[in-house]
Amino acid sequence: MDVCDQAFLIIDGEPDPVDIDCSTGYTIVSNSTVNLLPGAHISETVGGGVGTGILTVNYGADNIINIFGGQIDTMLNTGSTDTVTIYGSDFAVDGVLLDPSQDQIVNTGAGTYIFDLTGVYEDGSLIDLPCYLEADGVINLNIQQTAPEIEVLPALLEWDFGDVEVGQIAIVLVQIFNYGTADLNVSSVTIAGDADFTITDGPATPLVIAPNTSIGVDFEITYAPATEAPAAAVVTIVSDDEDESIIDVALSGVGIVIVVPPTQQIQDILDYFDASVIDGTLVGYGPGNSASKRLKALRNMIESASDLINASAYAQAIDQLESIAKKTDGVSKPQDFVVGGAAAVLNTMINDLIADLAS
Structure with a gap:
């Protein structure tokens, strides 16, 4: 030897x-x-x-x-x-x-x-x-028999996205490996079920996966719930594996709506106001010293609305918030108290809070 x-x-x-x-x-x-x-x-x-x-x-x-x-x-x-x-x-x-x-x-x-x-x-x-x-x-x-051998992750051939907020997304990768001794021919990878589930990334099929490769072929599956409800779908992989020519991966998830209490919403508005003033995306509007005075006055109005909300005086809070909204809506009359890139976002946050208080 x-x-x-x-x-x-x-x-x-x-x-x-x-x-x-x-x-x-x-x-x-x-x-x-x-x-x-x-x-x-x-x-x-x-x-x-x-x-x-x-x-x-x-x-x-x-x-x-x-x-x-x-x-x-x-x-x-x-x-x-x-x-x-x-x-x-x-x-x-x-x-x-x-x-x-x-x-x-x-x-x-x-x-x-x-x-x-x-x-x-x-x-x-x-x-x-x-x-x-x-x-x-x-x-x-x-x-040694020469044949492909498919392996698919997730290993249990199912994936539960759990609770996902409506308007948000969650992603999982479905990975295909070939642990055999011959090329694996994948003819199709499709998805069927609720429209909240889609294949958002992955190679075109048909495709060939070489044998004994440690790197899988990835297909990105996105769950984007549109409504507050459970949903399900199935990813189907078709290949020339001798004993597993069709593999199904079961998907599930629940769309939820997270209700933010009014007290938190008004605090978020105040925090956004302060952060925008600091980074310069929200500034007072008006000639001379009136610009800074209007900026301060608008914040005082938001604080007043916060006090009313914390006291559960929602009707009065709505009146105050509607007045604030008119001073941030970009319409010339009545004249806005603030301008800048953050003004439109601030106006949207205020109107969302008004709608929640009124519902």
């Missing part, structure tokens, strides 16, 4: 026996299990009978030889009482491709069957094994 101190070779459960000598070889007499892993390089013989190889397994002595990868320079030599299994696919004998259903090579003759076995190991590396198969010897072919 090229590298004697690395775990490319497992003998009876132990990686690279400590007493192996790369110059003289290591001989297994009988009743042992040998696993060759990807990266192994055997300079001479696996099996027995020919050469003074780095690894010699005495063939015909009830040994188990599992070949998962690696290279054997001289031969794989085995007899009728050994159990030899090679893990891979696309096997060929002397260049002739074997039927995928063939899972053994058997020497039914009296002499030694000598041939070259080629193929592909499970890790994708190439198989190229010179074989000496003694009379009645058998090589088992553990054929």
